[in-house]
Amino acid sequence: KNEVEQSPQNLTAQEGEFITINCSYSVGISALHWLQQHPGGGIVSLFMLSSGKKKHGRLIATINIQEKHSSLHITASHPRDSAVYICAVGGYGDKLIFGTGTRLQVFP
């Protein structure tokens, strides 16, 4: 069993839909990270959170430490949100443990 599990693996949506991607972890963590990888490869960090909720534009990330679960929400999705979204957890020196990613495609 992976220490960090994401669901779903693949997700398709129509433009404008509300999207949720889930991440569960089985290990102790210092913080949880959400990252985005566009076609072509480059990965950027979206959020780092250790409690509660963070919002940036149309993206919202929440974490429930007791349940070892985090969600990434995208409101009013757009085709440019199409990417792979990766959950990662920290607390291992400066290293991260990554989930396998959720591939999102948003169609016009």
Next chain:
Amino acid sequence: DVKVTQSSRYLVKRTGEKVFLECVQDMDHENMFWYRQDPGLGLRLIYFSYDVKMKEKGDIPEGYSVSREKKERFSLILESASTNQTSMYLCASSLAGQETQYFGPGTRLLVL
């Protein structure tokens, strides 16, 4: 802005060749990482360096070696490339004590 660059975006090599992948960061970060990314497996750590000339094996170091002679540069070496090393290779860097990593654009390596 932090910039992490990788020497090639695409690379095609023959089985048995020695392959060098280079990564350079311009923000004086202590930590540098090499990952490979394969479908369904996510990012897996090959090697980690926390200082010049310091290195630590990751989860899948077999078949790879690394070199960090200067703080800004971290090289990944495939001593004798094999077809099962065909993959996307990503470099990242971070400040010591910080979890946020900054990634390069990746090198897609095909070993024939």
